[in-house]
Amino acid sequence: MAEEKKPSDSMSLAMLEDMASCGLETTWDRYEKQLPMCGFGKSGLCCRHCNMGPCQVNPFGGEPKTGVCGADADTIVARGFVRVIAGGTSAHSDHGRAVCELVIATAKGEAPGYEIKDTKKLNAIAQTMGIDPSGKSKEDLALAVGEMALAEFGKPHGHQIMTTRAPKARQEIWKKLGILPRSIDREVVEAMHRTSMGVDQDYHSLLLHGQRMSLADGWGGSMLGTELQDILFGTPKPVLGEINLGVLKADKVNVIVHGHEPILSEMVALASQDPELLKEAEAVGAKGIVVAGICCTANELLIRHGIPVAGHMKMQELAIATGAVDAMVVDVQCIMQGDVALAAKFHTRCITTSPKARIRGAQHIEFEEHHALDTARKIVREAIAAFPKRDQARVKIPQDSSAAIAGFSHEAIKYMLGGSFRASYRPLNENIINGRIRGVAGVVGCTQPKIAKGEQPYLELVKELISNDVLVVETGCAALECGRSGFLLPEFQEAAGPGLREVCETVGMPPVLHAGSCVDNSRILIACTEMVHEGGLGDDISSLPVAGACFEWMHEKAIAIGQYFVSSGVFTAFGITLPVYGSPNVVKYLTQEIEGETGGKWAFGLTASGMAAAMIDHINAKRAALGIDKPGERVLYDMEARRQLRF
Ligand code: SF4
Numbered sequence: 001m002a003e004e005k006k007p008s009d010s011m012s013l014a015m016l017e018d019m020a021s022c023g024l025e026t027t028w029d030r031y032e033k034q035l036p037m038c039g040f041g042k043s044g045l046c047c048r049h050c051n052m053g054p055c056q057v058n059p060f061g062g063e064p065k066t067g068v069c070g071a072d073a074d075t076i077v078a079r080g081f082v083r084v085i086a087g088g089t090s091a092h093s094d095h096g097r098a099v100c101e102l103v104i105a106t107a108k109g110e111a112p113g114y115e116i117k118d119t120k121k122l123n124a125i126a127q128t129m130g131i132d133p134s135g136k137s138k139e140d141l142a143l144a145v146g147e148m149a150l151a152e153f154g155k156p157h158g159h160q161i162m163t164t165r166a167p168k169a170r171q172e173i174w175k176k177l178g179i180l181p182r183s184i185d186r187e188v189v190e191a192m193h194r195t196s197m198g199v200d201q202d203y204h205s206l207l208l209h210g211q212r213m214s215l216a217d218g219w220g221g222s223m224l225g226t227e228l229q230d231i232l233f234g235t236p237k238p239v240l241g242e243i244n245l246g247v248l249k250a251d252k253v254n255v256i257v258h259g260h261e262p263i264l265s266e267m268v269a270l271a272s273q274d275p276e277l278l279k280e281a282e283a284v285g286a287k288g289i290v291v292a293g294i295c296c297t298a299n300e301l302l303i304r305h306g307i308p309v310a311g312h313m314k315m316q317e318l319a320i321a322t323g324a325v326d327a328m329v330v331d332v333q334c335i336m337q338g339d340v341a342l343a344a345k346f347h348t349r350c351i352t353t354s355p356k357a358r359i360r361g362a363q364h365i366e367f368e369e370h371h372a373l374d375t376a377r378k379i380v381r382e383a384i385a386a387f388p389k390r391d392q393a394r395v396k397i398p399q400d401s402s403a404a405i406a407g408f409s410h411e412a413i414k415y416m417l418g419g420s421f422r423a424s425y426r427p428l429n430e431n432i433i434n435g436r437i438r439g440v441a442g443v444v445g446c447t448q449p450k451i452a453k454g455e456q457p458y459l460e461l462v463k464e465l466i467s468n469d470v471l472v473v474e475t476g477c478a479a480l481e482c483g484r485s486g487f488l489l490p491e492f493q494e495a496a497g498p499g500l501r502e503v504c505e506t507v508g509m510p511p512v513l514h515a516g517s518c519v520d521n522s523r524i525l526i527a528c529t530e531m532v533h534e535g536g537l538g539d540d541i542s543s544l545p546v547a548g549a550c551f552e553w554m555h556e557k558a559i560a561i562g563q564y565f566v567s568s569g570v571f572t573a574f575g576i577t578l579p580v581y582g583s584p585n586v587v588k589y590l591t592q593e594i595e596g597e598t599g600g601k602w603a604f605g606l607t608a609s610g611m612a613a614a615m616i617d618h619i620n621a622k623r624a625a626l627g628i629d630k631p632g633e634r635v636l637y638d639m640e641a642r643r644q645l646r647f
């Protein structure tokens, strides 16, 4: 049989060729200039944690075998890995903290323009936190929830409150291993301390702390960020959107919002509909204002409002190169400094908005919640002012875009499966047990230029999974990459295996569900927990026939996410290798021994088809362990049995 043609992104290839012919540098060019990349860095064998170094250890067993202080390869690699998790945890959690502060300000009436939108979720989270909602106005309740959530970052005693949502068996594993996370800031501070010169020099001890910190991210900072964003902006439900550069319009003012926190982009989107600003846009010859997202800001706006998406991480320069972006408005994370230099070659205004993320050469309009809408209006006015300066001869917007359905929060999945009166995960569990659905895969994370121009490994991976009846849930840039290729539409059921297709047709859902942004990977943790609580698939996340994947990981956040999934009991595969190869002991621990402790494990350095095969093998093994690998219906837990499972 002829091998199936690999997917190829002809739009990006054509644009990159055009940019090269115009002398415009991109991230791929800069990547080429970095080659060959340092082998010590790639394998994790360099250390510059003190000024006796920097030290490098010989990866082939020769001298030097240790750093100046005597730290060996295991210690150096483990310390580096833990610091990567610290970076990722900090990024997600600082995002989460900003949301908590905004909930408090909104509840106090100090953040005009924002409101408490989802009172149902507010009540649910209050109950998880042990706050009695009765008799409280929504503002009072939001204030109590916001204050308690904010305290999770620095409380001196106790553990992360959201971990109580995990299956009881999972909580016991964390307690036994001593990795139940304490306050988020404490875990990060302790990680930096432990990994500094002369402190923790036992790779297993270091990696256990790395796990505890990652759990403070997934079941702490990220989860608080997601839930409180839902309280403020609404819990996502399926919504139709459009993804790819074709969403930009030649005759309209185009504002790109890029970064991560919806705090800013929600207001920019609102300002773009202001009749006064629309009139101003008309006055400069524009037929309207388009707001389009990039990266996880895009995901946040897409899942709640269906606001169009221009692209994912490695498309940010392509967007500017259309010549039609009037303002590139950024907040935090995944913003390339190279955008500013590229924007300077066009009329595009690059506007930074966060005091935490300034970029030399960019215009800075500081955003703060007390005057959010006014600031957003000011930003949109900058874009309107730039519009007449566009060089129309250089405007080249590709026509490519695809419709996409997004917004599959775990609540939406529950509702979709069971309806409003009997919303539950039971139909999903039943279809896994009867074998129509083999299992569930989370495909999440970044895109980046180490993947050759035009290659689209996420498409290959996801196609392989769904054709084997594996339901795919996506977040982050992976979701956008699949979305711009039409994977997030019910019509894509055609590519699914017969069992999955039947379920998708019955429910009317795509076989690939877009669940949100990077912090929204916490939604997948809760979905897994719901599956456990529903019964019939074991008493812990590690029993479920599920697996996770990130092919083009780039940001430290991806490693933090991968680790909290592994530490929650999930087999997690990454495409590009992790910087741990310098220590066979660390590799063995992360890919094998950790499974004996947490039930999850890592795999890395796989091709897309190898990754799909590894995930399917893992799912099959879990099915066999549950005794559901043979055809036949299985009795589900009754209410009493399910009650026993809850904490
Ligand atoms: S901590 Fe040890 S290995 Fe690291 S730079 Fe200092 S002396 Fe070298």
Ligand code: SF4
Pocket (backbone or CB within 6 Å): 295, 296, 312, 313, 333, 334, 444, 445, 446, 447, 475, 476, 477, 478, 518, 554, 555, 557, 558
């Ligand atoms: S998925 Fe990765 S590249 Fe994309 S926005 Fe998130 S961290 Fe950045």
